[in-house]
Amino acid sequence: MKFEKSFSPTGKPQEIRGDGSFQRQINRFTTPFGSKEGELPVEEGRYRLIWCPACPWAHRSVIVRRVLGLEDAISLGTVSPLRPKLDRVDWEFSLDENGVDPVLGIQYLSEIYLKTAPDYAGRPTVPVIVDLKKGEAVQNDYFHLTNYFETEWVPFHKKNAPNLYPEERREDIDALSDVIFHEVNNGVYKCGFAHSQEAYEEAYDVLFNRLDELEKRLATKRFLFGDYITDSDVRLYTTLARFDAAYVTAFNTNRNVLREFPNLWGYARDLYQTPGFGDTTDFDAIKRHYHLSITIHPNKEEVKILPKGPVASEWNTPHHREALSEKEDKFLR
CATH class of the missing domain: 1.20.1050.10 (Glutathione S-transferase Yfyf (Class Pi); Chain A, domain 2)
Known part of the structure; x- marks a missing residue:
């Protein structure tokens, strides 16, 4: 799994190059879905997709999930579009009752990132797929996630689902x-x-x-x-x-x-x-x-x-x- 530290000890993002240009951090959890050894098994009800309606990267995964009819196969958790006022960049489940995700039981997205990888030092990002059996974050590769939904998750597509990735x-x-x-x-x-x-x-x-x-x-x-x-x-x-x-x-x-x-x-x-x-x-x-x-x-x-x-x-x-x-x-x- 590729990983690039993107925070200083003060919690400030370090995604700015010397010339002042923005360089987005590398995703930490990039194991693909599939049937090969070492890949994430495709199982109905095993995973939870965490998104924020404000985020374009997360939004596209939710669009494809809806279009292909994967709502019953992959559950959905939602963080607030407003960042919590903390000494770090994070997402909060403040829209849910008692301010915690009803399935994961966490208040901040960083909790599942740090539970999975205690050395994690980047921004906790959405979308992220959480394996409910392991209680760990397993996929936050937003660039390829929709492609996995379109190819590896075919057994759970709705009847006459469109082919978005022929x-x-x-x-x-x-x-x-x-x-x-x-x-x-x-x-x-x-x-x-x-x-x-x-x-x-x-x-x-x-x-x-x-x-x-x-x-x-x-x-x-x-x-x-x-x-x-x-x-x-x-x-x-x-x-x-x-x-x-x-x-x-x-x-x-x-x-x-x-x-x-x-x-x-x-x-x-x-x-x-x-x-x-x-x-x-x-x-x-x-x-x-x-x-x-x-x-x-x-x-x-x-x-x-x-x-x-x-x-x-x-x-x-x-x-x-x-x-x-x-x-x-x-x-x-």
Whole structure:
């Protein structure tokens, strides 16, 4: 398992390079799901997925879980979008009765990380999969987690579940998803967490150059690979859903708002109106986390204002994206 220490003795994240650019910490628990020796066994009811509705990395795993019908196979625990005011970065189960997860019996996510690995010194992150038999965190590799749900968890997919990760397209999906991760998903964080003007402007230019390319791509395609939704669409959606509500102001990604990209805006609404996407999107949680919580400067005391917009009803307005496709079913069989 790969591990990179990301905290100083004072509990302050150390994910900033010497040039002021942001470098996300490496995931600690990366054992894949599968049937081979040493892999995590795929068993119904054995695992609990911990997420936060504000987090884009966690959100995409919950979208795929819902779309594929894995709700009964993998239980779900939810942490608050507001960071607890502690001397460390953590997540809290304050939304649950008595402030503890009803299955794990813990108040803070760090408890399960430290129980699993007492030497753990990074940020406890979501999503994370907890093995209920062992009482340990076993998977927090958000980059590959949806792929495991799409491939290794097939025996527990609902009837007629869509194929979000078709084998004949995986190479192309992986290549595009990698670009989306570095330049868009993590690109907004590179803008928001930059500690130098040069690092911020470089990340800003990369982000908007990529959004311009995606805007062009979606001018003739309903989804990234044509008529049907794939895993790449899930990954892009979670950033787009947070763009105007959070990133434009909180992360200074302010060249354009999403609504000024006609194709991306229509595409995002098309996905939002698809079961599994909009019904797992919580704009209030997103705004509370990015605008009221302890995110970028945990020790900075300042007045914090919760933005009034965006209006969620705008996401249900007609998008007319179906005109780009003759297919009624949005999912690839």
